[in-house]
Amino acid sequence: MNTEKFMKNWEKQRKKGKLKFVLIFGLWVSFGSSAGYLLPTLVIGKPANLSTLGIFGGGCVYFIAGFLGGVLGSSIQWNKKEEQYNDLIKK
Numbered sequence: 001m002n003t004e005k006f007m008k009n010w011e012k013q014r015k016k017g018k019l020k021f022v023l024i025f026g027l028w029v030s031f032g033s034s035a036g037y038l039l040p041t042l043v044i045g046k047p048a049n050l051s052t053l054g055i056f057g058g059g060c061v062y063f064i065a066g067f068l069g070g071v072l073g074s075s076i077q078w079n080k081k082e083e084q085y086n087d088l089i090k091k
Contacts, residue, residue, distance in 0.1 A: 003088055006084070006085075006088075007085065007088055007089075010081055010084075010085050011085075013081075014082075014085075018075075018078050021074060021078055022071050022074045022075055022078065023071070025070050025071075025073070025074035025077070026066075026067045026068075026070035026071040026074060027067065027070070028070065029066045029067065029069060029070030029073070030062075030063045030064070030065075030066035030067035030070055031063070031066070032066065033062045033063065033065065033066030033069075034059045034060070034062040034063040034066060036062070037058055037059055037062040038056075038058075038059045038062075041058070041059075
């Protein structure tokens with residue numbers, strides 16, 4: 001991504017705030033991870049690794065783990081993009 005495009009996109013994202021950025025990204029990751037668990041499980045017909053929790057219990061575990069991972073990852077991503085943005089402004 002070129003510098004001008006990055007700065008324009010990041011300025012829009014910054015206005016929405018870090019909390020919104022982190023929560024939305026966390027939700028996307030959690031839905032993706034739980035869907036990645038549930039869809040093959042429903043097709044095969046039996047739960048994969050978390051069989052004692054059942055199909056939807058395992059999906060909930062993946063949802064929560066995905067959300068926590070997404071929040072952590074997006075917090076790191078926010079800080080890196082902020083640093084990159086601030087470096088570009090100084091130039």
